[in-house]
Amino acid sequence: MIVNSYRGWYEAVAHAVMPPVMSQINDPKVAFAYLRPVCVLLTKEPTVTNVETLSEQLKDVHEGSLQQLQEYVLFPLRFVLKVTGGKKEKLVQAVAEAVSYVLERTCVQSWDTLHDLFSELCSCLCSPTDPGKPADTSEELRSAMLRCLNALLHAAYGDIVFKLYEPRMLPELGAAISLLLILGEKDKSRDIQAAALKCLQSLILHCDCTQEHVVPSSDERCSVGGTMASFLPGITKALARIITGDLRQGHAVTVRAIKVWSRSVGLVMEDSQLQSRQSCKTPSSDLGRIRQLVVQRTPDWVKGTVEKLCVLLKRIISCTSAHQHWRVRLEMVELADHLLATCGQSLKECVGPLLEALVGAINDDEPRVRERCEVALRDVSQRNQSGTASKNLTDVLSENLHSLATSLPRLMRTSDDQKKLFVLNVFLGYLKVLGPLVSVVLNSAAHLDRISKALMQVLELDVMDVRIVEERSYTDPIDGYSSSHDSYTAHTQRKHFLYFTDEKIFSVLMEICRTLGYYGNIYLLTDHLLDLYRQSSAYRKPAAMVLNEMVRGAAGIAVAAPANRLDGSEFQGRSASTEDLKATVVSILEEYTSLNNWHLKTVSEETDTDRQDQKLLSPFRLQSISSGDIISSTANSLQVIPSSSTSPATPSSISTLLQLNSNIWQLCIQLEGVACFAQALRRDFRPLLMTSLYPVLEKAGEDTLLVSQAALSAMMDISKACGYSSLKDLINDNSDYLLNDISVNLQRLSQHPQAPRVLTVMLAHSDCSLLPLIRDIVQDVLMALDLSYDHSAALFCSVLHALMKALARWFPPSCCRTSKSLSFRTSAKQEDFDICQFLLDYHKQKELAEGTGIEEDETEDLEVPPPPECEDADDAGGRDVKAELPSHLSITKDIMERCIHLLSDPSLRLRLKVLDVLEQCVYVLSEREDELLPMAHRCWPALLQRLTDDPLAVLRAFRVLCTLGETCGDFLRRRVSKEVLPKLSSSLARQAPVSAKAGPVYTHTLAYKLQLAVLQGLGSLCQRLNLSEADLDAVCEACLPYLSCRQPIRLQEACLSVFRHLIQVDPDTFWFTLNEIHCPSSYTPPHPDLQPLQLSGMGRPRDEYSDNVLKLLREEFGSDSLTHNKPVI
C-alpha cells in the first residue's frame, strides 16, 4: 500500500498548489484541534448524532492530515463498536460508514490496527451467539460492514497485509471466509451477495476494482496461495453451488462467483507455485493446533484436489456455457483463459473441459464474447507453440472432436434445442480452432468416418409430408415464369428434419460443413462422402447436403474469417485451389446428374395421366373455362389436387409415397447443389454449364412443384453466380449447348423423354434472338413428331404450344383488324347520343340512294382506293412466291400443317392441345394474310368437325374460329354463315324445348354440355366475324328460347352473354328485338308532331322472358330514361 500512502501525499501537494473551492483543513494541527472535541464527545456519549457530527467534520479534513490523525479518529469509532457490541444497529451502521470513509482515504500502516479492525468487523458481521453464522441484522448494516471490510482490505499497507495470511491467522481468516461465503450464497439481497463475494475477492488479493492494489511478489503469492489452499475446497464448493444455483439470482452474482472461483483456483493451483519447492515447506512448529489447519501442497494433495476441481468445473461449465446472459458466458471465457494461462500444467485433467468451454463460445451470438474468446484461443495457441504442449493440445482437441462426433447423434436425439445448438457450436468451434489441422485430423479414418456418419445421422430428413408429392405446377411455363419471379423465390419449401426443427441448428450444421470444406482436404472429403452417397439411399440426401455446403465452404463462401489457428500461420487460407475445386465439382456433378440419381420418379405414373384427363373433364374445369380467358385464369394458380381424389392410403401406397417424397427431396438438394457449385466457382462454372444446365432445365419443366421451383431458383443462382444479368441471358448465352442436347435427345425420345420439356422451359425464358437456333431445332421436333405420332404426340403438342406462344410473344402481329372493329363499335356507340348527326347522315344516305348528291361523290372516291391497293399487295405476294418467309412464319406454317393432321386425333386431350396450338398459329400467321388464308382453308374441314365434338373441344374450336374470324373475317364469314351457323342454330333451337322441360339431372348429360358450350362461344364468334344481319337474326332466333327462366340457370347465363355480344355488334336491332319481347316502359314522343311509339312488347304481362330481357336492357342500355331517346328506324 505504498502507493496508497503516496497518493495522500500527492494530493496534499496538489491541494497546496491549487486550493479547492471549499478549502479543506490541510494542517494536521488545525485538523486535530478541529476534530478533537467531537472525538472526545463521541467517546463520552456514543450516539448516532455524535458519529454523524464526526463524519461531517471528517469531510472537512484533507486526506493528508487525516492519514496522520487516522489512529486518533478511529479510536473513538472502534470504541463505540466495542462498547455497543453491535447492539444498536443504527449506531453501528453510522460507525461503519465513518470507518469506511476514513479507510477509503487513508491507509493502514500498523498490523495491529489491521488485525484488530479485521476481527472487530468480522465479529460485527457474525451473529453474537453462533460465530459461524451471519448476524441477523438489517440489510443496510450488513452492506455497510461489507463495504468497511472491503475498504480495510484495500487500505492495508503492503508490508502488513501479508501478515494476514500467516499460518497463525488461519482460524480468523477461515471464519471470515466462511462468513463471506454464507453471505454470498444465502443472503436474500443480491447486492449483499455480490458485496460479500467482492470482499472475498479482495481477500484473495485479486480485486478487480479501479483502485490500486498490492502486487505480491512470487514469494508472497506463494505464501498466500499456501494459506488459501486450506480453504480452497470450501471456497470452490460453495461458489460452485452459487454458480450452478438459482438462475433467478441475477447475472451479477453469478459473474462475481465465477470470477472468485477462477481467481482462487488460479491462486492456489498456480503452476509456478507448485513447481517451486517453497510450496512444500513445512510450517514452523510453534503453531500448536493451528498446524492441523495448514495444508501442504504435495503432489498427492494436488492430484486429489484437481480431481475434485474437475468435477466442479464440469458442473459449472455445463451450467453456464449456454447461460442466457452474455456476461456470464464472457466470464466463463475469462475463467477458462485464466486457468489455462496460470495453471495449465497442474490442472491437466481440466484442460479438456476448459477448451471445450472456450471453443463453445467461439460462435457466441454476442460479439464481445466472441472477441474475448478469440483472443483467449490465440493466447492458448501461442502458449502451446512456445512450449512443448502443442502436440498435446492438438491431441486433446481432436480427441474431443472425436468423442463429440460419437455422441452427437445421441445428443441430437435426446436433448432440447438449446443444448443441441450448444453442442453443435462446440463442434464448429473445434473445427475452427483446429483450422488447417482439420485436414490432418481427417486423415485419420476413424475421425473422418465418425464425423461424416454423425452428420449423416443428424441431417436425416423427414419425408412424411404428403403435400409435397401432391403439389403440382400446372402453371403454364411461359405465362407463369415471365409474370412473377418473386413469388418463386419466396416460395421455397423448408426442409423438415427428423431430429431438430430450429432453423439456427440447421445453419450451424451447414457452417460445420463449410468449415470442413474450407480446411479439409477436398478430395478426401468428396471421395468419402460420395462413397456414402452411393452406399445407401438413406445417406444420399444428407450426403448431398453436406457435399453442397462443403464445396461452398471450400470456395470460402460464408466461412467466418479465421482468427485463431493453432499453427499460427496467419495467411494460409483455404486448402483447395480453384483447380481442385473444379475437379471436385465436376466429379460431384457427374454423380448427381447420372441417370440413376437424376431421373428419379416423382410422380406415381399410373395415376398421372388419368388424373389429368379427369381434371380436364371435371365440371370445375369447365366452369373455369366458362369464366372467360382460360390462360389467365389458370396460369397463376398452383393447383393442389385434393387428396380425396387419390386412392385410399394403403400401406404400400404410403411406402411408395415416402419413396416419391424422398426422391423429390433428393432432386431438390441436388439442384441446390448445382447452384452451390456455381456459387463456388463463379465464372469458372461457365464451361460446366455445357453439361449441367440441361439437367437443371429438365427439372424446371417437371410437374412436381417443389422440384420445378428448386430448379428455377437454382437457375437464378447460377445466372447470378456466372455473371449473367438475367435468366434470359443465361439461357440465350448457352442456348447452343442446350439445343445440342435437345436435338440429340429428340432422336432418342424413348430414352430421353424430357427433351421436349427442356425446350419448353427454354422457350419460356428466352427471347427472339434465339430464333435462328430454334428454327434448326424445330425441324428436329417436327421430325421426331412425325416419327412418333402415336406415342408422344401429346408431349410434342405441349412443346409446340410453348413454341407458338413464344413466337406470339416475340412477334406480336400488327393487329389491324381488331382495332378496326373496335373503332366501328365506338363510333356506333357515339351515334347513340347524337340524333341530329344521325338524321343528317340518314338524309345524306337517302339523297345518295336517290342519286341527287352526286357532286359529293368525290369524298367517297377518296375512300375507294384502298381495296385496289390491297389487291396489288396480294398480287405482288402471289407473284413473288419465292421470297423467303420470315423464319417464325415458316415455322408457324410447318406447325400448322401438323395441327391439321392432329386435329382428328382420337385422344380428347390431344385434340384440345392441338386446338390451343392452332389458335396461336392463326394469331401469329395473321400478319400475312396470303399465308394464313390457304392454311385456314386447309384446316377448315377438320375444324368444322371439332364444332360438333365433345363440349370441351367445341369451346376451344370456337375460340379458334373467333381468332380466325378476327384475322380473316371476310374469308370466313361466308363459310361460317353457310356451314356453321345453320347447324348450330338448328341444334340450339331443337334442344331448347327439351332443356326447358328437363329436370336437374339434365345438367349431367352431354346434350346440356354441348348446348352450354355452343351458347358460351356463339356470342363472341358472332361479334368477331362481324356477321351479316340475316345471320345475326338467325342466331338471335335460336337463342331467344334460352332467355326463358325455365331454362337451366347456366344456359340462361350463357345466353345472356350471347346477347351481350350481339348488342355490341348492333345495339339498335337488338334493343328493338328485346323490346319486342318485353318492354318495361312506354315511350312518349318529345314532340306532338312525332307519332307515338308502338312496340309489341309494351304492356305485355310478365312472362318467362321478362326477367332476362329486363336485365339485358338495364345492363346494356343503361337506365330506362336513356333508352327513351333511342332512335328507332
Next chain:
Amino acid sequence: MSRPAPCPIYTLRGAGAPLNTLHFRCPGGDTPLLFSGSAKGAIHMWNLNSRRAEMVVEGHCGNSVIWVSTLQSRDSLMSQGRDMQVCLWDLKEGRSEAVDSVWTGSVGFCQCSLLETSPSNYLLAFAGSQTEEIKIIEMPSKSPVSTLIPDTKLGMVMCIKLWKSDSGLGPLLFAGYEDGSLLLWDVTQRSELSHVKAHPEPIMCLTFDPRHLRGVSGSCEKKLSSWMLDNQNNIQLQDCVMLVNPGVSQLRIRDDSRLLASAGWDHRVRVFGWKKLQPLAVLQYHTDMVLSLAFSDHQDPRQRLLAAGSKDQRISLWSIYNERADTG
C-alpha cells in the same frame, strides 16, 4: 449390331450453310480446334473445349470454301474456295489475315492436296484451269514443280492425293477423274505410273494409306472400291464394298489405320474396319447429305473424335472405337 447406335457426343451448329470441309488441329496441350469451311464462304474455327466457334474468317468473297487445312509447322491455315483462290492465313495470336494466295483457275470441286516436304517447304497440288490439268507448286516460293496432263481424255479432275512413298521415289499423286479412272502420277517425272478404271461413274473421293499402300475410292454409286499398290507401283483393284444407298462424298482413314469412315449422301456416316473393310457402324444423326469427314489427330487416343459435316448445316462429333472407351 448388338449395341444400340451411338449418339454424337456433340453437335456444332450455327455455321449457317452446308459444311464442305473439316479439318482438326489438336496441338499438344492446347485447346483442340476444328476448322470448317462452309458453302457461304465462311471458315469457322471451333474450340472443342467450349464447343463454340472461336473465330469466323470470311475469306473467299462469299464463294463456297471447299477445302481447309493447316500446316504442321506453323500457325497457318490454308483454304481453297470456289473463287479459284487458295489462301494462306496467319492465325498467330488470334489474328486472321490472309498473307498469301494462289490462283488455281479451276472451276471444279477438286480439293487441293498438301505434302509437307520440310519444315519450311511444302508442295501443293491442285486442279488447273484446263479440264484434266493438275498443277503442283512448291510453297511458299510458289515455284511450279510440274503440271500433269493425261494423254487421254478422262474428264475433269475430281480428287487428288499427294503423298511420298518410303521407296525413295519422289512425291507421288493419286488422281481420280470424271470418267472413273484412277491414275498414279510421279510428280517429278511427270509420268503416269499406273492407270485403272475404278468406277464406271466419276470418282467423288479417294483416300490412301501410305503405310499399307492401300487406298479406297468412292463414287456416286452404291460401291466403294478398294485398291492397293504393288511393288511396281501398279494399282491393283481389290474387293468392293457394297453400300445400302448410293453416293459417297468423302472417305477418311484414321491415323492408326484401323478405321475407315465414309460420308454418305444418304445422311449417314458409315464406319468400316480398315483391314478387312467389314462394316462396323452406321452413324445416324444428320438430316441431309453428309459432305465432309475428319478424324482428330489428338495426342490422347481417347479424345480422337470423328467429325462429320453435313448439308443440314451441322457438324456432328462422334467418339467411336477409341481405345477401350465405352462410348460405342
